[in-house]
Every structure is written in structure tokens, then in C-alpha cells.
Amino acid sequence: MSDMNNENEFKTINPATEETIAQYTYINSEEATKKVKESHNAFLEWKLTSLEERGKIIKSIGQALEKKKDEYAQLMTQEMGKLLSQSYQEIELCIGICNYTATEGIKHLQDEERPLYDGGKGTIHYSPIGVIYGIQPWNFPLYQPIRYSIANLMAGNGVLLKHAKNVTGSALKLKEIYEDAGLPKDLFQVLVINHDVSDEIIANDLVKGITLTGSSGAGKHVAVKSAEVLKKTVLELGSNDAYIVLDDADIDMAAQICAEARIYNNGQTCVAAKRFIVVDSVYNKFKTKFVSIMESMQLGDPTNENTTLGPIARKDLREELHDKVQKSVEKGAKILCGGEIPNTKGYYYPSTVIENITPDQPAYSEELFGPVASLIKAKNNDDAMRIANDSKFGLGGGIFSKDEDKAINLAKNYFDTGMIHINSYGLAYPNMPFGGVKNSGYGREHGGFGIREFVNVKSITQK
Known part of the structure; x- marks a missing residue:
């Protein structure tokens, strides 16, 4: 209308x-x-x-x-x-x-x-x-x-x-x-x-x-x-792209890159990182670092060079995003930062991290089109890949590991998605194919x- x-x-x-x-x-x-x-x-x-x-x-x-x-x-x-x-x-x-x-x-x-x-x-x-x-x-x-x-x-x-x-x-x-x-x-x-x-x-x-x-x-x-x-x-x-943090990842680097990958374009990117699947042995260390970075994002005027996060594009889209966060919380998710609509002019939404994510929550199965990160704990590397593939979507994704040969093997043979970034994130390259599956x-x-x-x-x- x-x-x-x-x-x-x-x-x-x-x-x-x-x-x-x-x-x-x-x-x-x-x-x-x-x-x-x-x-x-x-x-x-x-x-x-x-x-x-x-x-x-x-x-x-x-x-x-x-x-x-x-x-x-x-x-x-x-x-x-x-x-x-x-x-x-x-x-x-x-x-x-x-x-x-x-x-x-x-x-x-x-x-x-x-x-x-x-x-x-x-x-x-x-x-x-x-x-x-x-x-x-x-x-x-x-x-x-x-x-x-x-x-x-x-x-x-x-x-x-x-x-x-x-x-x-x-x-x-x-x-x-x-x-x-x-x-x-x-x-x-x-x-x-x-x-x-x-x-x-x-x-x-x-x-x-x-x-x-x-x-x-x-x-x-x-x-x-x-x-x-x-x-x-x-x-x-x-998509609800999964970024996997394996047990041998450089956690400081992974946390920084994952935060940037989540809030780029105010979090409104089809191929943005959305689910962050972290192996149990490094979960707490990653969470502490990741939440700290996400909390530090400066919300404000997109024309100001000091701003790191601008508004959601439309009012109805902000309401839809917030509704998915709230429904996830009602089903057991926990907000680690953000999650509240600010009382200011403009359709702003803060950088948000939620954990305790389960398959019955929108934060697990749906696309959250805004600066909201779903933090998911995996038992081990195999479990992390299982969770990543447990999605109706398959556009992009990422793998963090110091063993790049292992990461590339996982990308080639096990990750069921169209575009995969190793120890990095990216949007599009003119000389590389862009598209997904499922x-x-x-x-x-x-x-x-x-x-x-x-x-x-x-x-x-x-x-």
C-alpha cells in the first residue's frame, strides 16, 4: 500500500x-x-x-x-x-x-x-x-x-x-x-x-x-x-548465512571480522554474516570479544564519518526485525547487547547480539535483516558444520581456522552454500560468481x- x-x-x-x-x-x-x-x-x-x-x-x-x-x-x-x-x-x-x-x-x-x-x-x-x-x-x-x-x-x-x-x-x-x-x-x-x-x-x-x-x-x-x-x-x-568459528581459529581476528560482517550496510545485506556458530572450547572467549565490539558500534547519522551504524531503511522493516528478536527471546533467547528500539527520530536499531538460540526461534531459522547477530554454541567442529547446513537457505558463509587447507576442504566438500569466505568476509567480486542454493x-x-x-x-x- x-x-x-x-x-x-x-x-x-x-x-x-x-x-x-x-x-x-x-x-x-x-x-x-x-x-x-x-x-x-x-x-x-x-x-x-x-x-x-x-x-x-x-x-x-x-x-x-x-x-x-x-x-x-x-x-x-x-x-x-x-x-x-x-x-x-x-x-x-x-x-x-x-x-x-x-x-x-x-x-x-x-x-x-x-x-x-x-x-x-x-x-x-x-x-x-x-x-x-x-x-x-x-x-x-x-x-x-x-x-x-x-x-x-x-x-x-x-x-x-x-x-x-x-x-x-x-x-x-x-x-x-x-x-x-x-x-x-x-x-x-x-x-x-x-x-x-x-x-x-x-x-x-x-x-x-x-x-x-x-x-x-x-x-x-x-x-x-x-x-x-x-x-x-x-x-x-x-539467507541467514553462517560464519563458523572452529576450535583453532584466531579468536580476536574472527570476532572483529564477524562484527564488521554483521553490521555492514546497517546489517541489511543478503550475503551478510547472520548466524555465528562457535565451537564450545572457544565460545566464551569469542563471545566476550564479539559482544564488546558490537556494543562499541556508533549508531547515528549516516553522513557523519564517525558513525559505524546507520538506520534501518524503513519503519516497517525495523518493526519486523524487532518482532523477530522479541519472538526469539520469548522462546528462550538471551539478549547480550542491544535489542531495544531507541527513542530518537529515524528508524534506528542498535547492534544486537543474542544467544541461547534454538531451532524453533526466528533467530535460528529466519533471516534477520538488520544488525542482529545470532550466537550459537556448537559441541565441536563437526557439529558446527552440521548447524551451519541446518538451514533452508544457502547463499554465503564463512569459516575461521588457522588451518586454511582444512577450511578450504570444508568449504569445497561440506559447506552447502554458494559463496564461502575463509578468515574474511566479502560482498561481491566482479570476477567471482555470485549466487546461492536451496x-x-x-x-x-x-x-x-x-x-x-x-x-x-x-x-x-x-x-
């Missing part, structure tokens, strides 16, 4: 101040359909441009982001409350994605020749399929649309973006930057639409693929709607994998 009386209108709100930033109106079905057609018409020419020409434009998009980084960083922090320094980091990552795709993307899309068993010649050609529809969340206002759109534009496709409504300004700014950098007009379209019109876009004959980043529930809805019209999807969904979705982005998700792999043979 809208925040305004007219359900076709909504406003964006600064979560640090609760002040209105701007107001927007949803476009109707006819206007959205027109934008799809415009993207398709632009695609018909774009698909015939050379890989080299596409690469030049993708690189120029990175350069345009560099020129606009100050105003874009301010806008992202204003719309969803991330630390201003982290808005700049997000832009740098997006520039890196553009630079990687502009060069490496050409290699992944070039024709491949293979000899045939009967003496003929085979050619594998990666052909763009058309307009790709992306449904994206608010937590990384620039990175989320960049992640799928740059790969698909490089592949020769048209791209539609339905962004989360609280970062509408960031979405519209991206369209400006793309076209200022030389991308053909209308090839990339922003659709400011409601959910009903979104379902119509999925069914539109000119839309050839759908990619979504969001909750598991949203993923299931989009997967069903897409399957009804036989369209491929890529889904990057939620209820965290399917398909991959980055690392050359995303660029082939929505192409027609053509087999051409000749004698």
Missing part, C-alpha cells in the same frame, strides 16, 4: 530523519507496455552492434559513474540510510563491474569453434534473446541494478528495471547516467509500477527473461508467474557466469 491517500502515489522517506525526499506516481499498464516496446525496438539495433562497441559503452558507463559519484552517494544515503562511506564503496564496486565486463565480457561472448566427429566444423554463438526484466531491492540501490543490467547489456539484450519504491530516485538517476554515457535511448527502462502491473510485464511477449533479488516469497511468486509463460528466471533470494535461489551473476544466463547458445554446424 501507498504512504499517501492516492494508492497510485507514494513518497520516499529519509530513514535517518523521517523527512520526505520526493513523491512519485506509478505508471499504468499502458505506459509500462509502451516502455517495454521501446526497449524491444532499441534492442533490435543494439543486438547487431559488435561486442567491441558494446564494451566501449559499458566502459564509458563506469566513467560516468565516477563523474557522478558524489551526488549518487549522497542520494543513496539519503534514500536508504547506508553510511556515506559505504555508498562510495558501492559506486567503486559498480565501476569495477563495468570495467571487468567491458573487457572480460567480450571473451565470454565470443564465438567458439569446435571440430565435429565427422570432419565438419561447429560454431557456438551466444545470441542475445531480447528484453530482460529485473526486479530489485533497495539495500544496494546502485549495485543491485548494475549487477544484472551491465551483464545483459553487454550480452546485447534490452533491460527493464523495477526498483524498490524507496530508492526510486536512484533508479531514475541510473537511466540518466546510462544514456549520458552513450547507451542507446530507451534500451534501458525504469518501470515505476505496482505489483499487479509487474505481473503483466512478466507475461508480456516481448519480455524474454526475468531476474529478481528479494525474499524467498517474492522469488516463488515470480518463478510461478514466469513458469506459466515458460520464461527463464534467475533468483537471488534471502531457498536462496538459483542462477549466477558476475565472473562471466551472469553474462550467459540470458543468451541463446546457438549451435551452428557446417561440412
